[in-house]
Every structure is written in C-alpha cells, then in structure tokens.
Amino acid sequence: MADIRLEGVGHSYDGGRTWALKPMTWTWRGARAYALLGPSGCGKTTLLNIISGLLTPTVGRIWFDDREVTGVPTAGRNIAQVFQFPVLYEEMSVYDNLAFPLRNRKVPRQEIDRRVRQVSALLGLDEVLRRRSRRLDPGRQQIVSLGRGLVRPEVAAVLLDEPLTVVDPALKWTLRSKLKEIHRDTGHTLVYVTHDQTEALTFADEVVVLNDGAIVQTGEPAELFLSPAHEFVGHFIGSPGMNMLPAEVTGDIVRVGKSTAGAVKGDLPPGPVRIGVRPEFVRIAGERTSPGVPARVTGTDRMGAYDLVHTRVGEHQMIAKTEAGSSHEPGALAFLHFPAERTFLFRDQVRCGSLAPLNGRGEE
C-alpha cells in the first residue's frame, strides 16, 4: 500500500531512437484504484512491467514511498501482476498455486496455510482448492492467478494487465465487481490496464489515459468524459466519441465556414482550431439558430433508448444524440448548436480553450 512514484521514467526498446514510453513523472497513490486506458501498443504493458520490475527503464527512477527500487529485481518489489491470460503452474493444485509464492519466500508452513485459506475464502476458491488448476475454466484460472498475487502479505500494488480478455462476457461483470470488492476490503493499490473504456470507467477511482507512450490526461471518469484535455481522450472515451469539427478563430469569434459557432473564452491567438463537442451535448434544430452551424442530415440510428442523428457539416460528420423518436429526415437541412460550457477548442490535439456564449454579438 505504498505510493509508487515514477521520476522521469521512460523506456526505449531500440536504444533511444523511439520511445515506447516517453519520460514521465507520475505518482500512483496508495490504496487507489487506477485504470490505465489506451489503445493497443500505446505503452501500457511497458509501463506496468517497469513498475513490477520485469523491465528496467531506459531513463528515470522509481520509488515505493521512500525506497528507491529502480534496480531492485521483481522478486524484491512485492508487486502482484495478473496477465492477459491465466498464468498457472498447471500441474499443481489450486492450493499449491496459491502457496507457491510463499514457499519460494520460505514462509513458515502454518503461516502459508493461513494466508492461502484467507485468500481462497476472499476469492471464493474454497471448493476447488484441491483441484488441478488446469482443469478449471478460464475465469476461475484467472482468479487463481490473481490469488497468487494477493496471497503475499503487504503487497505494494496489484497490477492487472487486461485480465478479463479471456473471460467470457457474462463472467466479466461478476469478476469486475469481485475485483472492486477485493479492492475495498484489502485496500491495495490497483492498476488496471484495459483498452475497454466501459471497464475503465466503471472500475476506477481515477483513469489515466495513455496514448503514444505519454499520459494525455488523468482524472475521475466523469471528468474525462465531461472535459477531455486531449482530442484522443474525447475520441477514445464515450460511445460514439467526441465530434471534432475544423474551425477558425478570428478575433474572439469561432467560425465554421461562414457561420458562427460561438465566442472564445479567454485569450486565444487567431488561427485554425478544432471544435470538440460530444454527441450528447450537440443540440440539433430544424430552424436557424444563432449561434448555429448549418448541417445536412444523412441518417438516423434508432438505438432504442435514444437516437443518433448523423449529419454533415461540409465534409465532416457530426453526430447528435437525441431523444428516441426524433424526426430528422435524411437530406434535410438542420442547425447544430454547441452549448458553451460543454464545447472545447483543440489546437494540435491539445485543448486550448472553450466556447463562450455569443451574447448577441458576431452574427452578420
């Protein structure tokens, strides 16, 4: 239950030409549940392996509280790691699997037995303790792998590398709530790697979004959804992702083609920007609104509980989420209104400002 501090930690697999993980400074605070979210190949697993010591970073230092562990091998770090697919000592029983990490550390026999039974009760493995581990279903096997991590006392952190990939969907929910429960009961620091946003958002106290080897935003799930700091976050979180629309800042007005989208909040040098607004917040109307951007309706997805209205602004697709039973005919002209408090401006993919109400100005 330690704070894990990364100081300028970066990793390169090719001697510094490209960074799998760009040097970063970041602290995983003790007893919190983190989700590490990002697309495949963004450096998630690299980051995890650096924390657990399977990989020594090319640059930077790692601290567990006040102890520097940069050069400490995996076995000395007291980290539990669960991999994408169950890793078991297949010819051993479930009991022996759980006892294995303790036996290797020469823990006394009674203590091993006590810990194993404790963990098995926690994970609900009691009735399969004597079974051969490879005879279990993948979900159970993954729980045993997790148990092997939890069985050690004073585990600094539990790292989970997309642990539910092999588990069938029906079991996923059960396992995820089990994990949450365990986190609540044991108070371990949890880092949960996933590329599934639902998994990340439902699971974590805090989400860390990684893209291209760098942390692009961290925050609570709601924060990432409501105010993304990077185009990638807007695009990656939310379903469908954030609408992005090229626009131009002139003076303090944001224009899309000839029409005005709104004013700029604060100071922003003139030039091209991209307007980012979630489908949930786009307001679509049949009549001209001010400010408003004209769009052509291309179709409607009826999702049951809501509708997704697809439109085109010039070349760019914009989606608006509306109540079920909307009546926008394909080919019809519509006007899109972007609410000030939920619309952001991005320049070079990074958020540089947000939209402000026009207050009656700017319309020609």
Place this chain on the structure above:
Amino acid sequence: MSEQSTGAVQADEPRPALKRKDNRAWWLVLPVVVSVAFTAVIPLMTVVNFSVQDVFSPVDRVFVGLEWFRSISRDPEVRAALVRTLLFSAQVLLLEIPLGVALAVVMPRRGLGVSVALVLVALPLLIPWNVVGTIWQIFARGDIGLGGWTINNVLGVNFNYTLDSTDAWITVLLMDVWHWTPLVALLAYAGLRSIPEPYFQAAQIDAASAWATFRHIQLPRLRGVLTIAVLLRFMDSFMIYTEPFVVTGGGPGNATSFLSILLSKIAVGQFDVGPAAAFSLLYFLLVQILCYVFFTVLTRSGR
C-alpha cells in the same frame, strides 16, 4: 431395367435418397495400395512365409509351424542380446534425455547466438550413420585416435575398445550420445521456445528459483516433445545396427552384439532364413509393444 428407366424419368425430382453412389473415387487410392503392397506388405508376408518353413533351397522347403519362434525365443544367445539391447536403450534414454533437455535450457533464446547454437548442435545429426561409426572407430583408437590416445596417455587409463568389452560398450554408448543428444536438444528447445513470456514473468514475480522455474514451468510444458523424443530415441537405439557394426562389429566377443547385429548374422551371415524371419517378426512385435507402453505411460501420466 424398368427401375432404371423410371429413375431416368424422375431424374429432375429432388430425391437424393435414390441417387446412385459413385464409388469410382476409390480408384484414386490404388497407387498407394499398390506401392505399399509392393514395398511393405508383400515382403513382410515373405518373412511370415519363411518363418514357418525350414528352407534348404528355393525348391526344397518343409513346413515347421511355430518351431522357429520357439527355438529363437529360447535361444540363450538371442536372450543375452535382448538383455544387452534393453540395457543399451535404457542407458541411452537415461543419458540423452536429461542431457538434451539441459542443453536446450542453456541454449540462447535470442540474438545471433540462436543460429550459431542451432547449427552447432544440429551438426552431428547431419552425418550419416556409417560415417559416424568410422569417425568414432578412429577417434577412440589408442594409437592414432585423438580420444583414445588422450585417455591412454594423458589420463593414464588403459583404454582399448577392441580388447576390453567395457571399453567397447562405453565407446558405442558415447557415440550414440554424441550423435543423438542433439535431436533431443532440438526437440526440447522447440518446446521451450513455445512457452509464452508471461510464464517466466510470473515466475519472477513469485520469486521462483531457476530450478523451481524449470521444474514447474518448463518441464511440464515439455511433456509433448519429450514423449516424441523418448519414442524416437527408444526405437532407434533398440534397433541400432550400423554404428556398432562399423566400430566393434559386435565384439569383442559378443559384448556389443545387439539384437540387430545378431539378426543380421543369422540372416545374412549364416543364411538361416527361417529362424531369421521368426526372429525379425518377434523383434518387430517387441518394438511395437514397448513403444505402445512408453506412449501410454507418458501421455497418461499428465492427466
């Protein structure tokens, strides 16, 4: 005829149950049947035929029933050769399997070393049997062979495989280990390479020692390839012929006279085709039975 004509009239109706089966595809199997019959089945039948007859000349033969099987299975020379061959196979397996696995474990897993190690290890496998025999026949000689000379003059041990039966046995055994351990090593190496990286990472996290990693991760996952290795090495060593024939000729005395060497002596040397045929059928049967036992034991023990 009338049925056929009604069939033709109703041909466009969907009645697949009445459709005639076309069995002509069986003809495609014919080449295989012919060649297997010509190269394996018919010669084997000749052997079976010989095994129940006393053949004096191609035109003069007597049916003797199972007489040859009886006499061969009671023959003390055959029994001694059987014990010798079993002992040899057991030693071959006990040496080559652990040695091959050990070799595979220490072979590099990445980098340039992989190809170098693979080529070096595979080298003995590329040499024909009789050449291996010749190499070792010279290598182990006390006067001009490097190995034999070193043992005699540097280590000061009296070593002569042409006179001493233990020395001859050791020479043949070492030769087989040198020749075939690489096969076990390559099979085991392939098996080890197929173990996904997370298994080793998990072992590190669990603080497993190198031995525990080997014992609980690598060895269990070698079961499949080692089953194959054991079967191949057993069959091959149980039927070893060329190398001892070249190196020791079965001697000194009959110290290295294995079943195959004895068999060829009876069949080709003495031209006793009846007993030789019975012998080879029993030999064949024994190999089959032992392989079946090995296979069953090795594949069942993992369940």
